[in-house]
Amino acid sequence: MIDRRTLLKAGLSAAPLAGMSFADAPSSDVNWQRKIRRVGQLNMTEHDPVALNVEEWADYWASLKVDAVLVSVTGILAFYQTKVPFHRKGKYLGERDFFGDCCAAARKRGIHAIARMSPDLNWEDATQAHPEWFRRDAQGNIARSGEDQRLFFTCMFTTYMTDYIPAIMREINSLYDVDGHFTNAWPPLGNLPVCYCEQCRQLPRPGTPAYWDKFNERVVYLWKLYDSIAKEKKPSSFYFANLGGGIHSGPNLKQLGELCEWFQCDNQGRGGDDTPIWGCSLQGRVCNAVQKGKMATNVTGAWSTGAVRWRNVHKSTEEAQMWMDETLASGMVPYYHLIGGENGMGEDRRGLEPGRQYFQWTARHDRHFVNKRSIASLGVVMGQRTHLFYTPPRGAAMSQYMDGMYYALLEGRFLFDFVHEDNLDDLKKYAALILPNTALLSDEQCRQLRAYADGGGSLLATFETSMYNERNERRADFGLADVFGIRKAGDVKGTTGNAFYARIERRHEILDGFAGTNWLPGAEFRLPVAPVDGAVLTVVPGFVAYPPELSYPTQPRTDEPAVVLREEGKSRLAYFPGDIERTMWRSGHTDLSRLLRNTIRWVSGGRAPVTIEGEGVIEAFAWETEPGFAVHVLNYTNPNMHRGWVRAFHSIGEQKVRMTLPPGRRVTRVELLKAETNIAFRATGGAVEFTIPKVVDYEVAAVSTA
Numbered sequence: 001m002i003d004r005r006t007l008l009k010a011g012l013s014a015a016p017l018a019g020m021s022f023a024d025a026p027s028s029d030v031n032w033q034r035k036i037r038r039v040g041q042l043n044m045t046e047h048d049p050v051a052l053n054v055e056e057w058a059d060y061w062a063s064l065k066v067d068a069v070l071v072s073v074t075g076i077l078a079f080y081q082t083k084v085p086f087h088r089k090g091k092y093l094g095e096r097d098f099f100g101d102c103c104a105a106a107r108k109r110g111i112h113a114i115a116r117m118s119p120d121l122n123w124e125d126a127t128q129a130h131p132e133w134f135r136r137d138a139q140g141n142i143a144r145s146g147e148d149q150r151l152f153f154t155c156m157f158t159t160y161m162t163d164y165i166p167a168i169m170r171e172i173n174s175l176y177d178v179d180g181h182f183t184n185a186w187p188p189l190g191n192l193p194v195c196y197c198e199q200c201r202q203l204p205r206p207g208t209p210a211y212w213d214k215f216n217e218r219v220v221y222l223w224k225l226y227d228s229i230a231k232e233k234k235p236s237s238f239y240f241a242n243l244g245g246g247i248h249s250g251p252n253l254k255q256l257g258e259l260c261e262w263f264q265c266d267n268q269g270r271g272g273d274d275t276p277i278w279g280c281s282l283q284g285r286v287c288n289a290v291q292k293g294k295m296a297t298n299v300t301g302a303w304s305t306g307a308v309r310w311r312n313v314h315k316s317t318e319e320a321q322m323w324m325d326e327t328l329a330s331g332m333v334p335y336y337h338l339i340g341g342e343n344g345m346g347e348d349r350r351g352l353e354p355g356r357q358y359f360q361w362t363a364r365h366d367r368h369f370v371n372k373r374s375i376a377s378l379g380v381v382m383g384q385r386t387h388l389f390y391t392p393p394r395g396a397a398m399s400q401y402m403d404g405m406y407y408a409l410l411e412g413r414f415l416f417d418f419v420h421e422d423n424l425d426d427l428k429k430y431a432a433l434i435l436p437n438t439a440l441l442s443d444e445q446c447r448q449l450r451a452y453a454d455g456g457g458s459l460l461a462t463f464e465t466s467m468y469n470e471r472n473e474r475r476a477d478f479g480l481a482d483v484f485g486i487r488k489a490g491d492v493k494g495t496t497g498n499a500f501y502a503r504i505e506r507r508h509e510i511l512d513g514f515a516g517t518n519w520l521p522g523a524e525f526r527l528p529v530a531p532v533d534g535a536v537l538t539v540v541p542g543f544v545a546y547p548p549e550l551s552y553p554t555q556p557r558t559d560e561p562a563v564v565l566r567e568e569g570k571s572r573l574a575y576f577p578g579d580i581e582r583t584m585w586r587s588g589h590t591d592l593s594r595l596l597r598n599t600i601r602w603v604s605g606g607r608a609p610v611t612i613e614g615e616g617v618i619e620a621f622a623w624e625t626e627p628g629f630a631v632h633v634l635n636y637t638n639p640n641m642h643r644g645w646v647r648a649f650h651s652i653g654e655q656k657v658r659m660t661l662p663p664g665r666r667v668t669r670v671e672l673l674k675a676e677t678n679i680a681f682r683a684t685g686g687a688v689e690f691t692i693p694k695v696v697d698y699e700v701a702a703v704s705t706a
């Protein structure tokens with residue numbers, strides 16, 4: 001280990017000054033990361049050592065009041081004078097210490113510098129010297145990058161990760177005083193690796209739960225190894241990695257949540273052709289489910305993310321702004337990201353000012369964005385195993401189940417948390433729990449849900465929930481059969497014409513608002529269950545849609561339930577044999593949305609700690625904070641809610657908020673952080689009421705209490 005004097009003598013840390021007191025926090029202060037409120041990154045290109053003005057770069061981030069910047073070390077291309085074999089220096093680097101210059105410029109301004117590495121690719125010369133480092137296809141060929149044929153994919157089960165990457169980390173430790181080490185592009189975000197190298201051929205078959213166990217073991221092993229190397233330099237240093245991927249995440253997030261000090265979401269913008277606007281909030285819910293109050297950041301790409309990419313031009317400013325709104329609302333720390341010095345700060349400069357304006361606004365209100373806990377009493381189970389291993393019926397996509405349930409929750413203005421499937425041992429916070437086609441549940445998880453219901457908790461589940469164990473083996477009957485009082489009575493049925501219908505057999509709260517019809521839409525797929533007493537809805541099986549001459553039911557009435565409802569003491573239980581949330585998402589049918597919203601309201605017993613009444617589609621969060629509480633309202637009332645980028649905001653009017661207060665808390669002030677004004681409030685019967693006059697894209701009502 002090299003001490004500070006040696007570093008100074010070597011001219012490697014030319015930055016004493018303002019930053020030192022902050023960056024050199026006492027070693028006992030290991031949790032400095034949790035105090036970070038803003039992060040910046042310009043993703044450096046090979047050209048940047050001659051294209052980027054380092055002082056301008058550092059001034060920009062200082063003007064955004066960021067607490068940390070990520071600076072590229074890389075692993076693919078070195079940005080400093082490395083001696084690690086196969087760590088190729090970029091062709092514009094020359095004799096320069098570009099990494100060191102950037103770190104020094106950041107620290108001079110009191111900004112933490114984090115060393116960023118990419119362990120996923122290397123060059124042909126390395127494939128010849130170390131063929132064992134690389135990923136292989138089924139034929140045994142080394143896997144080549146699809147975008148740049150000169151690069152090859154490395155394999156995470158090889159010595160590349162235990163020799164090469166540690167050598168770079170230790171070299172960085174020996175030359176620089178960085179505050180942390182970060183890997184980009186590892187662990188894999190959404191899909192598990194498929195590799196046929198010598199190491200991987202000894203593992204279980206890729207894409208299976210048995211493989212996932214080995215994958216997670218390796219992730220945890222490498223994470224701990226890298227963290228220990230970071231701490232060889234100083235105890236306050238640490239390691240973290242690119243995570244994100246929403247619910248469809250590669251590594252077991254419950255395990256990583258326990259391990260990681262900083263959950264970094266590489267979730268930079270809407271990804272595909274039809275990604276709804278709430279993708280960032282959904283990510284925040286995932287983090288909150290596993291991080292237990294520890295630091296989580298979400299990257300907003302100022303660049304053009306999406307199905308067609310332009311790394312080096314700015315996206316719509318309104319789209320980027322909504323993504324940052326969601327970051328804050330869902331409890332994460334905003335992280336602004338530009339690509340390449342010549343583009344991010346040169347050819348297209350449109351992203352600079354919006355980022356500055358936004359970050360300066362957040363800096364004025366930091367204390368209201370530090371959350372202690374979410375005050376939602378409704379939980380939605382995020383089944384990682386189901387997302388990774390379950391095969392939906394042909395024509396269905398896994399993401400549709402959560403998309404549909406999420407949209408119904410927004411339309412109903414429900415406040416909710418995600419609950420990780422491995423955290424079902426502690427559900428006392430929740431009045432009700434929703435299981436959107438959570439197909440894979442272990443016997444133990446079923447037992448935990450049964451205990452929750454026995455204790456008065458309520459459940460809403462759909463379709464194949466609990467039909468598989470955690471190894472993705474199909475059960476003969478539901479794992480939760482006794483809890484819901486259901487029994488499987490056939491195989492999954494689809495349709496070739498009309499989907500099935502649901503016949504109203506008797507009135508019930510879940511049917512509020514339906515008048516003038518005996519029939520409701522059922523769902524596209526269903527898992528038939530045995531008849532129950534007093535069914536509220538029964539199945540009218542699907543039939544011909546065309547020709548219309550034949551479009552009538554051959555079997556107009558059955559005793560097959562289309563919903564099974566049950567009340568046991570305080571516990572309310574609802575099971576839909578149809579994939580109604582997915583069918584709602586696919587069809588957009590408003591009856592299905594109403595039926596879902598009514599049923600969610602019924603299982604939650606009409607109790608909600610916060611209600612927000614008004615026009616528009618919103619997403620809401622409520623947090624307990626240091627000064628009191630904060631109610632966040634995101635306005636999604638926009639033609640681009642489901643597709644394309646937000647082009648403009650469309651304001652919504654009055655939103656009437658009522659929030660139940662814990663005993664003994666008195667409200668002293670309600671302040672709107674976007675409007676930057678105080679508003680009137682009324683304390684009444686253990687609650688506070690106030691009206692937000694309008695919401696453009698986002699508003700935060702900060703409730704101070706004594």
Ligand SMILES: [Zn+2]
Nearest residue numbers: 155195197200
């Ligand atoms: Zn491999």
